[in-house]
Amino acid sequence: MREACLNILQALTSAEGQLDHYSFNKIQEFAAVDDDKVVARAATYLSNANLQVLRTCLMYEYRGYFFELPKEELQHYVKDEDVVHPESGEPISKAEILVFFAPGPGMQEKAAR
């Protein structure tokens, strides 16, 4: 996992790491590791409060575009309550919510330096 973390960090600081959001597949490509579980653990570790290299984003789809779920819906998620689609007002299942990773404040500080 250590190597996966270092590879992700290196890719994010290089020229190719300039997007607002990265898919899990892109993070896996950065990590250069085949095992999904290791990549997920590395991304979760890099998202922790001390490092904040990544920020885990839960996103919903609307008219072909993806948007981050608002704070209130994240609160519902952490309390194991229904998450509601912000546009339709209908509950959305976990299979409809997509996980992306954005450069976190820790990464942005590093880039600013």
Place this chain on the structure above:
Amino acid sequence: MSLTLLDYERLMGQPVVRASIRRAQICAGGSYDEFVDQLYLDIDQLIYSMQSAPELRQDDSEDRLSGEILQGLRLLGYDAYPDGKTGGHVDMTVKMAAYSWLGEAKKDGNFDEGLLQLTTRYKTASGNFAHNQAGLVFYMVASPNAKSLLKGWSDKLATQNCSPVQCPNNVLAYFSAHIVDGAGTDLKVRTMGVSLYHKPKDKSARTSAKRKAAKAAAAGASTAASQGSATKGGAPGASKP
């Protein structure tokens, strides 16, 4: 193909994903109560992990045991360290974003002393008395009945009007209410028992104990014999005046 939340939970486990998002939310402007709620869930998981292998921790010191909890918290993104200077050397100081929490640990011992340290010696690590929660962690290696010991402690707190309440999440945890000396502010303390007693009585344990005792006796006999022969041989400096 993108990763769905369902996939992510399958890979990491639902509690892990949920806790990770909750901690990020706390850093992005969550409340002190949310910080403490999540911290207690995380500490409980670390305690359960320790309790699952008590045989490995029989000789561990109080600091070593606390270090295990602090290390686990650091991996989860907390700023967690021992001996922060907050009116004395407190066993556990935990911070996240602007929030802080103190914990005092005791191994097989003095519950009262731990509580007195929290309420009369230590100050909040942030200096903000609105951060009004702290913890007592009791490692119980020698006690064969942690629940009963904690019940006695809870009964004692009740007689002191500290309103102990059983924690709904952890059977070996209680909340109680106190006042901080000096500031006069409220302090909510969570007592957390960590049961590490390990003296199995089954056949395999009895055989293993017998074998150990025999081995120790043999080792003792061989040491005595070698000491005796060294004395007989008159090794230089070996003889007593």
